[in-house]
Amino acid sequence: MVKIYDLIIIGGGSAGFNAARVAHDLGKRVAIVDGSRPLGGLCILRGCMPSKTLLYMADVLHLAQKGGTFGLKIPSATADMKAIHERKKKIIADFADYREKQLSSNKWDLYRSQAKFVNDHTLELDNGKQLSAEHILIATGSRIATPPIPGLAETPFWTSDDVLDLDFIPKSVIVLGGGFVACELAQFLRRIGSRVILIQRSPHILRDHSPEAGAVVQQAFRDEGIELYTDTKLEKIMGNEKGVSVRFASSGKMITKRARHLFNALGREPDTTGLNLAAAGVKISPTGRVATNRFQQTNIPHIYAAGDVSGPYDIVHLAIAQGELAARHAFGVKGIKPVDNSLILNVVFTDPQLATIGPLEKQLREKGTAYLSASYPFNDHGKSILMDANYGYVKVLAEPKRGRILGAEIVGKDAGELIHCFSGPLAMRATVFDLLRAPWYHPTLAEIITYPLEEIADQIKKR
Numbered sequence: 449m450v451k452i453y454d455l456i457i458i459g460g461g462s463a464g465f466n467a468a469r470v471a472h473d474l475g476k477r478v479a480i481v482d483g484s485r486p487l488g489g490l491c492i493l494r495g496c497m498p499s500k501t502l503l504y505m506a507d508v509l510h511l512a513q514k515g516g517t518f519g520l521k522i523p524s525a526t527a528d529m530k531a532i533h534e535r536k537k538k539i540i541a542d543f544a545d546y547r548e549k550q551l552s553s554n555k556w557d558l559y560r561s562q563a564k565f566v567n568d569h570t571l572e573l574d575n576g577k578q579l580s581a582e583h584i585l586i587a588t589g590s591r592i593a594t595p596p597i598p599g600l601a602e603t604p605f606w607t608s609d610d611v612l613d614l615d616f617i618p619k620s621v622i623v624l625g626g627g628f629v630a631c632e633l634a635q636f637l638r639r640i641g642s643r644v645i646l647i648q649r650s651p652h653i654l655r656d657h658s659p660e661a662g663a664v665v666q667q668a669f670r671d672e673g674i675e676l677y678t679d680t681k682l683e684k685i686m687g688n689e690k691g692v693s694v695r696f697a698s699s700g701k702m703i704t705k706r707a708r709h710l711f712n713a714l715g716r717e718p719d720t721t722g723l724n725l726a727a728a729g730v731k732i733s734p735t736g737r738v739a740t741n742r743f744q745q746t747n748i749p750h751i752y753a754a755g756d757v758s759g760p761y762d763i764v765h766l767a768i769a770q771g772e773l774a775a776r777h778a779f780g781v782k783g784i785k786p787v788d789n790s791l792i793l794n795v796v797f798t799d800p801q802l803a804t805i806g807p808l809e810k811q812l813r814e815k816g817t818a819y820l821s822a823s824y825p826f827n828d829h830g831k832s833i834l835m836d837a838n839y840g841y842v843k844v845l846a847e848p849k850r851g852r853i854l855g856a857e858i859v860g861k862d863a864g865e866l867i868h869c870f871s872g873p874l875a876m877r878a879t880v881f882d883l884l885r886a887p888w889y890h891p892t893l894a895e896i897i898t899y900p901l902e903e904i905a906d907q908i909k910k911r
């Protein structure tokens with residue numbers, strides 16, 4: 449017998465779980481189908497939480513290693529990878545257990561299976577059982593991409609899953625890619641003591657960010673001894689279990705680098721494999737994402753998609769907001785608005801961290817939006833100087849007439865925390881003058897923000 453629901457959600461990660469919570473609160477009959485073991489989704493099991501556990505450890509280690517800067521005698525600070533691995537496993541197991549309990553609650557039915565479409569209202573599980581629903585949400589996330597680079601598929605390589613699960617210090621690693629996962633984990637590897645060679649195709653790492661911000665992180669990486677090659681073209685990858693070699697073109701020269709391990713951090717792709725979307729008539733965009741409108745509806749109006757599978761960014765708070773929005777829209781909640789992509793926060797947890805909110809300067813220029821900008825460096829700010837945290841700057845972008853804040857970019861110590869000084873004000877459409885009325889405690893890292901705010905306020909007053 450086919451079981452009938454108001455909403456079936458494929459995937460119990462950040463998007464799926466939060467959609468289920470909202471739909472249940474609206475009094476709907478909900479089912480979640482997820483085939484992974486253990487349950488928990490990417491963020492908890494192999495994404496944000498394990499990576500940030502390791503990166504925080506690497507920050508502590510780095511501070512201990514540079515104790516001399518602060519007049520401290522710390523004879524030796526090294527990474528005990530077995531202990532680090534155990535700690536990470538325990539933290540993640542606790543988070544995953546908690547999420548598994550939430551997913552297994554009696555608020556909805558949970559099916560531990562893969563799901564595929566039979567038609568636009570019906571799904572089939574691994575055991576042949578069929579489930580039907582008025583609405584279906586695709587929240588299947590993303591998977592590691594292996595681009596067609598000569599030799600890559602034939603060469604043994606690590607993915608982020610493997611790096612996050614290391615219980616030893618690798619002697620040397622070649623990192624392919626310069627996105628946030630590549631950069632965060634390259635620095636982690638370097639800080640625990642590996643030789644790290646990072647090869648990036650674009651002219652600067654973190655290419656989704658400004659060249660100026662990328663250049664700061666690049667400098668910090670080089671200062672820590674990461675061998676960094678940008679603007680490259682990969683020619684050939686070769687290797688076996690004993691070691692790998694990567695040949696690439698850089699600045700008109702052919703270079704070959706060898707290392708014990710290869711880390712493929714060339715990106716992820718939306719996971720639509722096995723869903724049989726054609727049976728439901730759901731369309732894919734040219735980028736491979738499930739195409740949706742601003743309310744997360746696909747071209748089949750009762751089928752929704754949210755999270756990494758629909759994009760446009762692989763970010764947890766976006767996945768959550770999209771999942772919640774899809775559930776509210778499906779059940780006709782009044783007064784809901786699409787997710788406001790101009791408020792998207794983005795944090796890269798390198799050291800220095802890189803964080804942005806709102807559009808980048810380049811995007812404002814492309815759109816022809818008038819703006820004022822001002823920035824201030826951390827190496828001229830009291831609190832960061834005493835912390836020996838001198839890399840980077842804070843930049844503020846504001847609308848020229850009233851000074852409404854449009855966006856901000858912070859590269860520096862704790863940028864991921866500091867950027868939240870702007871998230872409330874941006875959501876409330878505050879101006880630089882509003883923020884300057886707020887108190888800023890001295891001496892804090894946060895008070896650096898007042899300098900670009902004041903500069904923009906002066907620019908407006910002089911106009």
Ligand SMILES: Cc1cc2nc3c(=O)[nH]c(=O)nc-3n(C[C@H](O)[C@H](O)[C@H](O)COP(=O)(O)OP(=O)(O)OC[C@H]3O[C@@H](n4cnc5c(N)ncnc54)[C@H](O)[C@@H]3O)c2cc1C
Nearest residue numbers: 459461462463484489490491495563589755756762763764
């Ligand atoms: C190393 C790393 C670090 C990251 N760090 C951060 C960070 O610091 N901050 C941040 O915001 N984001 C970070 N991200 C990105 C973030 O993890 C993702 O954006 C987010 O977890 C996506 O959630 P989701 O619900 O879309 O997908 P997922 O959490 O991946 O959930 C998808 C679920 O669908 C299930 N599934 C797939 N296909 C089927 C099927 N056919 N049938 C049934 N079930 C299926 C899967 O088993 C999975 O449980 C990181 C990612 C990585 C890889």
